[in-house]
Amino acid sequence: TAREIQSVAGSLDGNIIMVxxxxxxxxxxxxxxxxxxxxxxVTQRLTTDTVDNTNVGVSSNGLRVVWQHxxxxxxxxxxxxxxxTTTTTTFTEVALSSLSSQAQPSISGNGKxxxxxxxxxxxxxQRFDIQxxxxxxxxxxxxxxxxxHPSLSDDGxxxxxxxxxxxxxxxxxxxxxxxxxxxxxxTGLDGDFDHPY
Numbered sequence: 001t002a003r004e005i006q007s008v009a010g011s012l013d014g015n016i017i018m019v020x021x022x023x024x025x026x027x028x029x030x031x032x033x034x035x036x037x038x039x040x041x042v043t044q045r046l047t048t049d050t051v052d053n054t055n056v057g058v059s060s061n062g063l064r065v066v067w068q069h070x071x072x073x074x075x076x077x078x079x080x081x082x083x084x085t086t087t088t089t090t091f092t093e094v095a096l097s098s099l100s101s102q103a104q105p106s107i108s109g110n111g112k113x114x115x116x117x118x119x120x121x122x123x124x125x126q127r128f129d130i131q132x133x134x135x136x137x138x139x140x141x142x143x144x145x146x147x148x149h150p151s152l153s154d155d156g157x158x159x160x161x162x163x164x165x166x167x168x169x170x171x172x173x174x175x176x177x178x179x180x181x182x183x184x185x186x187t188g189l190d191g192d193f194d195h196p197y
Contacts, residue, residue, distance in 0.1 A: 006031050009058040012109065015039050016062030016085060020054045033067050035088055044088050046080070053078075055104045059111030061085070064130075066105040066114055075101035077116055079130065096128060106151045115150035115159050123147055125175070127156055138175045140182060160185070 006020040017036040022029045023045070031052040035044045046065070047053045055068040065080045080093040096102060100120040107114050114128040118137075125138040125147055138159060146164040153159075157177040164170050172186035 003029075004031075006052075006054050007056050009056050011058060011062035011085075012060035013062075016058060018056045018058045018065055020056045020067065033065070035065075037085070046088060055106075057106040057114075059107050060109040061111065064107055064111035066107045068103050068105060069095075071095065074098070075103045075119065077102045077105045077114065077128075079107075079114065081111075102126070104148065104150060106149075108152050108154050108156060110154040112154070113152055113156040115152040115161075117147045117150060117161075125150055125159065125161055127152060127159060129156065138182065139180050 003022045003025055008020075009018045010016065015038050017038060019034045019036065020031050021034055023032045030050055031054050032048070033046040033053045033056055035046055036042070037044075047067075047069075049069075051070045053067050053069050057066045058064065062085045063082045065082075067078055069076050069078050076098070077096045078093060079096065080091050082088065082091045084090075096114070096116075098118065100118055103117045103119055105114050105116045112130055114130065116126050116128065118124045118126050124140065127136045127138070128134070129136070148162040148164075150159060150161040159175045161173055162170065163173050171184050173182055174185045175182045
C-alpha cells in the first residue's frame with residue numbers, strides 16, 4: 001500500500017537509503033524514519049513516536065543520520081551515529097542543543113558537519129561542527145526569511161541553499177569561507193520548494 005514520503009537520502013554506494021515516510025496509511029500516520037539496506041533487502045523503522053520525523057539526511061558511508069523532530073514545541077535536529085552498516089541496534093544519538101527551533105538538516109558527505117536553518121525571530125543559516133559541537137552562522141544582509149534545503153561540502157567551507165525573496169523570486173545562494181561571502185549562483189528560478197506536508 002502506498003505511503004507518503006517526505007524526504008529521501010542515500011549513502012554514496014547506494015546501499016543505504018534513508019526515508020522519512022508515513023508509518024501507516026491509516027491513523028496514526030505521522031512521519032517516521034526508515035532505513036533500507038538495499039543489498040540485504042531489509043527495511044527497518046528507526047523512530048517510534050507520535051511526532052513527525054522529517055528532513056532526513058545521511059553521510060556518504062551511511063553511518064551518520066540526521067533528521068528533524070518536534071521536542072517540547074521546538075523543531076530539534078537529531079544526530080545518530082552507527083558503529084557499522086550491518087546493524088541498527090548499536091549507535092549513539094544526540095539532539096543538537098538550541099533554545100530556538102532548528103530545521104531541515106543536511107549532513108556533509110564525510111559526516112563532519114551539519115547545515116541547518118535556525119528559526120528564531122530572524123531565520124538564519126547555520127553550520128554545526130560535529131567534532132567541536134559549535135555553530136557558525138552564515139553572514140547575511142537584507143531581508144532573508146525564506147530559506148530551504150541547505151547543503152554543504154565536506155570541509156564545511158561551502159554551503160548552498162534555496163531562497164525566496166519578498167517578491168516571490170527564487171534564488172540559489174552560495175556561501176564560502178574564509179572570505180565569508182554570499183553570492184547568487186542561480187536566479188529567476190521557476191517552481192516551488194514547499195514540503196508536501
